[in-house]
Amino acid sequence: MSDPGSLAVAAILLVPLAAAALLAALPDDRTTAWLNVAASFIAFCAALALLATRPAPGHFLIVDDLNIVFIVLTTFVAFTTSVFSRSYIGHELETERLTPMYLRFYHAMYQTLMFAMNLALLANNLGLMWVAVELATLTTVLMVGIYRTEAALEAAWKYFLLGSVGIALALFGTILVYLAARAVVGEGLDAMAWSVLVRKAAGFDPALLNLAFLFLLLGYGTKVGLVPLHAWLPDAHAEGPTPISAVLSGLLLNVALFAILRFKSVMSANPGALAPGPLMVSLGLASVVFAAFMLYRRQDIKRLFAYSSIEHMGIITFAFGMGGPLANFAGLLHMVLHSLTKSAIFFCVGHIAQVKGTQRMPDIRGLTVSHPVLGWGLVLGVVAIAGLPPLGLFMTEFLIVTSTFARQPVLAIVLGLSLLVALGALLARLNSLAFGEPLGKSEPSRASFVPVGAHFALVLVAGIWLPPALVAWFQYVARLLS
Amino acid sequence: MIDRLALDIAHLCAGGLVLVSFMLLYQDRLTGLINTFALHALVVSFSVAWQAYIQQAPQLYITAAIALGVKAVIIPLALHRIIVRLGIHRSIEPVVSIGQTMLAGIGLVALAVMVMLPVTAQAGTLAREDLAFALSVILLGLLMMISRRNAVSQVIGFMSIENGLILAATGAKGMPLVVEISVAFSILIALIVIGIFLFRIRERFETVDIHLLHQHRGEQP
Amino acid sequence: MALQALLGCVALLLAAAAAGIGLAQRRAATPAIYGVALATSVAALSLALGALLAPPRLAATLALPIGLPWLGAHFRLDALSAFFLVVANLGGAAASLYGLGYGRHEEAPARVLPFFPAFLAAMNLVLVADDAFTFLFSWEFMSLASWALVMAHHRRSGNAAAGYLYLLMASFGTLALILAFGLLAGWSGAYDFAAIRNTSPSMLMGAAVLVLALAGAGSKAGVVPLHVWLPLAHPAAPSHVSALMSGVMTKVAVYGFVRIVFDLVGAPYWWWGALVALAGGITAVMGVLHALMEHDLKRLLAYHTVENIGIIFIGLGLALAFTANEMPAAAALALTAALFHVFNHSVFKSLLFFGAGAVLTATGERDMERLGGLIHRMPQTAFLFLVGSAAISALPPFNGFVSEWLTFQAILLSPALPQWLLKFLVPAIGALLALSAALAAACFVKAFGITFLGRPRSAVAREARETDRWSLAAMCTLAALCLVAGVLPAWFIDALAPVAQALTGSHLPERHGLDWLTIVPIAQSRSSYNGLLLFLLIALAAGLAAAAIHRFASSRLRRAPAWDCGFPDPSPATQYTAGSFSQPIRRVFGTVVFRAREEVHMPAPGALDSASLHVRLRDLLWDALYVPTARVVAFAADRLNAVQFLTIRAYLTLVFGALVALLMVLAVWQ
């Protein structure tokens, strides 16, 4: 516990936990928002420290090549979201959508969620990870329902039911993996530790692994939002507070996908098991196609971007399913960039909904005229999320489509056309949201644009230049996965 | 010899659980449904206790006790009170069709067995059969969730899934304590949240029929 | 060294774009940004000219550690790139010069200034890119920058829809190119062009690449049926940007096609040529017919871009056919014709859009039916526009004629092709080319005649004022180029020799040893053309006539009301309109191509309501391709949308269904 790596890990886990307790206890709303920011910042710094030094893997926690980038990303987005959340929540209190009582609850839950996600990423134990994902689900369920409107409660209830079923399926898969591992590794904690499983996976019973992966893919896939398990996702995004939408899209989906990746690497290490690729490819592609068409009839701006998250999760799953160094690299990079982009979009959307007083898109027009910064921010976000250069997602989509086309032309064409269909929907919406004569009420925006700017700057830089260290590391992980 | 008997009893328990799951599917009265669920939990807790005995894993007794205390006693009682308060304790739930549901259930059990067949005996006979039964219980629980309209029945369906999971987890010999904790944990949290939600839903909609919920959608077509 | 300096220019333009974001609200920003753009474009132009006229023995290459990480961004400056860089930067410089004056009238400079230099930078980047990623990155960035410019006047009706269609079609094109490069690079990701050149694809793969490149570059260039966005988007942008989009960006698209098909894919098959040339022929005729039906001046010009792209693709298709049959001299002729037309079109199309922009600033009108008589109020603009019109109508001695003449010469070589399909197809394409050239002349009689001649049809036309000096300077430069390139084509064709040599292994006879700067496609006994001599002869004949008349005939002149067969009517409404001018052609071609229908409402004798005539045109391609596509997407969206409104039970059923289905698959599999 004395080495700096362990300290950092402890900080990442304990600071949010302590902050959650503190925030639940403190009454004042102004300091709590800052406390929320401060706690997130400390966690982020601790995560950065992990880049320099890592603790040795233990029975329960591990910092390895695969999860470290997700830890840094999660704590970073959590930090920027907390900054955004401060200005967002202030407005919610003024308009009395939230009472101070609920705000305390909100902040405590926010930090609990951070704890749960960090735990899920750091866990070296199948069971511990499952518990963490479960905890994250429950906290987000509560956050989604926080406005207590009929629609919010319904969204929360739907999320809860579907999430619970998914998590139950995942547990069954976890048990099966343990069973498969027990025969080789022997009973005890080792049979549930990632670090051991990956090394010994070659000797596992392939039939058990196949069944396990099926359950895990469906179970954690529910959390990822893969079609047809996605139903909770749009409503949960649309009805909850926007910072939570940002965290959901930017982080929680990643965490679930991360879990699938962990299991995929175990599957890949076993020669007798079914290749996980085709399953992931079909679910991923189904998500992309479905979400692309669903984008067209959306009326609610947050639901629109929620469906876009489904689409992108589909792309990432598809990429990992295709495998190969190029596609895996692109998938990893896409995960990171999508997190940054989508959370930035939700930051913009949150402010837009506040200044316009509505989330209904037909009531919002001409944002670049009435609110230039917000409007152009939205334009940039849509351009980024649609995969246009110079922003980073162009690179990943380029890599995914080209590397697929040489192997599976039909799949690449379907994927490409779906991306085009999605682009059509997003652009059509963007046209009416950002351009034309302004419509409706137009409060001046008092938003903090730092988080948005920081995210877009990162995505822009990534589109043009990736640091070689990051690239080498990504490539290493990409090989690890295939 | 004692092993043989122990295995048979465990097998019997697991089979009994599947049978009770079918009974759950068959019940169309809420009161009867809750009582049957209590029986379901009872069988699970006995099964877990038996596993604790034959595996000489005393920590499993805790799990058994939780299952017995919470799921066989407290929750059924609470659910009884809820349905009385909601005034739906006498209503007969419109089930899709008992006959068809049963047929589907039998198909699911067959599927579970088929899927488990290729698993090598290396994993242990006990594990393989327990797993087949656990999978059956899980699938039957899901079937129940989708064939019922009432929120109470759905929650019961979900809890029967959890019972199946416990069966599987305890059947997996030597699985570390983490599992028990997590299961207990999830039961607890799930109960709280379900309670809160049922409370809120009653407060808001005056009914627990989630069929009506979708009318209050954020986005009308 | 030239390549580094060029990339420096690009960096400067990008910096100007970034500065444009911050400074756009200042008054001084407009001259500053356009000034920087002008200087940079001129610098880049001279660098490119240097690389084209004094080509280094080996193409300059450069790799920067940006872009795709393990590959880097590769750049290369060879003859082909240099030629297109000349075209792009010439257009860029002219547009910047024009922008110095035109930009002052801009109502929303903040929506133009940041994107204009970015657009220029992106086009330059496409032309020097030497790996698939850098190429497509710049390509799509170019689309995006121009999209932002199209959206500059987003509040005007129709512009937002134009921008939407534009970016969608551009992305479709990029997708096609991504797929093409995916085939060329293979799944290991050998994205740099050097590696792609070294692999030779199979026949099927090559064919797929050709089709994808035609779709990808064609959608950007405006090849029918992928042209629909072009006549909407080009006019929507500010006029100097329209000029860039029509004059330069479509050429960058042609560059993309040439780069992929002539350079990267490897040896072509003969039917590639047939496909490309046929697409070109249809594009040319459809483009000009659409233009004839159009009364919006800028949109008419945009449709002519479609026509000229068709002519270019005819040349490219012939070059492919000749290359496939190992006839390098003929291939060089066809390619030179196409590339020369690329240059010519960029010059006169920019000139014409500048003229249209001047009219737009002077009157605020794009509708020709409300213009007229501008030759009196804007004589210089009118003269320059006339030069552009003559050039685009392929009239000697201007440049448009020379490149079309070369294309005809290439067509006349087609009997030597061994394939029957080509033997029959190419003459028909020749007829299409002749038809489009003649119709283009008709169309520009209409465009110039209705806009500038006659009497003003509205108050704004009556009170128009001549445009500013910057704009006139830009137009003058281009008009002079039209004449120079028409009179002295040999210089330009010689400059193209390295490009033709690199791509086809041959080039046109050089001007050394030929008299009087004559151009000769193959051999002098076959055909030759001498623009200079023709120009001198015409000047001589006209001068002789003028001198004789001045010397011997009456030189008196009286002004009087128009004769008009004795029934002059002072109302300008009695003049021929754009609609009535194109009516005969509409009757001849429109009934088939556009299903043109005229609805005449003639009130009964004594009734007081006014008579009316409506012409209804249908774009059959739009109806046949785009409407059904949109309908399919809408149908799928509607159908799938039902999934948003299910009960939780139904969603659970989906999960359950997925689980059971996958379990069944697993059970069967094992």
Add this chain to the structure above:
Amino acid sequence: MAIALALAVQLAQLALVLLLAPLLTGYVRKLKAHLVGRQGPPLLQPYRELLRLLRKDVVLAESASWLFRAAPYLIFATTWVAAALVPTFAAGLVFSYAADVIAIVALLGAARFMLALAGLDVGTSFGGIGASREMMIASLAEPAMLMVVFTLSLLAGSTQLSSIAAALQAPEVGLRVSLALALVALIMVALAENARIPVDNPATHLELTMVHEAMILEYSGRHLALIEAASYLKLVLYVSLIACVFFPWGIAGPGQGAAAYLAGTGVYIAKLGVAGFALAVFETAIAKMRVFRVSDFLGAALMLGLLAALLLFVTQAT
């Protein structure tokens, strides 16, 4: 010295076509009058008309611009240059390489372009009607013309008129269906281009179906003289073209000396006479068609041209 001589011959051709042009028109008019039993104007009447017009004042419409006044000179110059580049009495003249037959067609196109613009300049409905119809006719005539060129260049391996004339004189060319089709197509195009019956009527001024005359309605004085001269030249040009391509006998070869040139001139004038007679007979025998039948007429010419080219492929390939 040789250059100077060659230049002199070329200038002689320039002068010859200019001198002969009004005569041909006068001759056709006279013949037509005779054919319908009238006396007709004197043979030299066109010259007199030109001189008369030159002497008169120009009455310029108030709304006319500089373009209206510049156009006649350009029209005249381009037509004259084009006419002078078609071999008449001799082939292979010194400037003949400056323009092939495509360029000549394009020169005529340039003249027509200016004429149509001049028609629109004053802003009257008659000017518009003429310009509009002229361009419609041209848009069909040009492709037909090019198809003819295509056929000829297939046979001769050249688009250079001198080379074509030389090649078609060779005995191995012989009589061909393609050539006949091309000839018919070319004649149809020539009729349309020269505003002759059945496409247009050169003799009327006030008819709603007129094309050429409607465009030049506002012209007067010297401007009108130039335009009239240009139209005379155009008729000569087309006759020369048909003569040199389809009836190339008697044309002097390059540098054959004065005697050959003189003989060539004689033959050329004879050819003009025959062609003028044929034209007069044809115009007398046939009625003018409606304007919108013109597209069918010229469409037929286009099809004939295409057919000629395709037939040639078939015969050449076998």
